[in-house]
Amino acid sequence: MTYGPISRADVEKIVRQVVLEQLGQAKQNPAPVLTVHASARHMHVSREDLDKLYGPGHELTPDRPLFQEGNYAAKETVTLVGPRGRVISNLRILGPMRKQSQIELAFTDAISLGLDIPIRISGDIKGTPGAVVMGPKGVVELKEGVIRAAIHVHMNPAEAAHFGVKQGDMMKLRVGGAAGLTFDRVAVRIDPTSRLNVHMDTDEANACGLHLAKELELVK
Numbered sequence: 778m779t780y781g782p783i784s785r786a787d788v789e790k791i792v793r794q795v796v797l798e799q800l801g802q803a804k805q806n807p808a809p810v811l812t813v814h815a816s817a818r819h820m821h822v823s824r825e826d827l828d829k830l831y832g833p834g835h836e837l838t839p840d841r842p843l844f845q846e847g848n849y850a851a852k853e854t855v856t857l858v859g860p861r862g863r864v865i866s867n868l869r870i871l872g873p874m875r876k877q878s879q880i881e882l883a884f885t886d887a888i889s890l891g892l893d894i895p896i897r898i899s900g901d902i903k904g905t906p907g908a909v910v911m912g913p914k915g916v917v918e919l920k921e922g923v924i925r926a927a928i929h930v931h932m933n934p935a936e937a938a939h940f941g942v943k944q945g946d947m948m949k950l951r952v953g954g955a956a957g958l959t960f961d962r963v964a965v966r967i968d969p970t971s972r973l974n975v976h977m978d979t980d981e982a983n984a985c986g987l988h989l990a991k992e993l994e995l996v997k
Contacts, residue, residue: 809936811995813950813975814844815982816926818886819869820855820910821879821899826919827870830855830912837872844974845931847873858909859890868910878919880908881926883980897924898964928981929964930995931971940997943967950975953992958985963995 827835830853837851851872857865857880865886879902887894892906907919930948932940942948944967950960963975975995982988 809932809939809973811973811975811993812844813952813977813987813990813993815979815987816881816976817869817979818865818882819850819871819880820857821875821877821881822870823876823878824874826878826910826917827853827874829915829917830910832914835914837870837874839872843871845972846970849873853912856911857890858911859892860908861891863890865890877902877922878910878917879922879924880910880919881924881978883978884925885980887923887925892923894923894925896927898927898929898966899924926976926978927964928960928962928975928977929966930973930975931966931968932973933969933971934967936971936973937965937967940995942997946997949996951992951994951996952985952987952990953994954986954990956984956986957990957992960985 822830827837837853839849840852842849849872851870853870854867855870857868868880879899881899882894890908892908894906897905902922902924905921906923907921908923910917910919928950937943940948942965944965946965947961948963948965950963952958952960960977960981977987
């Protein structure tokens with residue numbers, strides 16, 4: 778069987794149909810909206826350590842909600858003391874409480890304290906440096922738990938499916954602008970309650986001019 782040449786009108790009809798189908802699919806499955814935040818130094822605290830720092834039974838007082846649902850900056854703060862006796866005052870506690878206390882600093886914070894801290898995913902604190910933490914009611918000496926949090930992206934399963942990634946994968950974050958950078962090792966963290974959100978520390982945010990960036994792209 779042979780076919781004659783396709784007319785220009787037929788070609789335009791086919792192209793128009795394909796484009797309309799693709800537009801319809803895009804409308805039904807829009808790309809998730811990406812937000813990128815700089816995470817300032819802070820502390821996550823356990824029940825046991827909060828009792829020591831603020832007194833038995835003390836509960837964290839939410840000050841303002843954070844982007845991820847259920848997380849908040851508390852009104853409570855502590856003083857962090859490094860091995861050279863240098864301190865960081867008014868270190869904010871973030872809620873809710875965790876099973877283990879953990880302190881997240883930027884690289885420049887660690888230098889000022891005299892600490893050599895590794896880059897770790899939040900919660901991976903085994904073998905990390907410790908520090909002395911002072912509260913209004915007492916002092917806690919952490920044996921470990923001071924880290925520089927690895928840049929990471931929170932997302933829910935539907936967003937992970939959109940990007941074609943799974944828990945623990947690494948993605949790239951491209952930040953445009955005069956100080957534009959590409960971060961090559963953005964760790965994927967998937968949770969049903971999460972919203973698409975990259976966390977970087979203040980050193981990373983300053984390096985890429987995040988506060989001025991208008992072009993943000995997350996790619997596999």
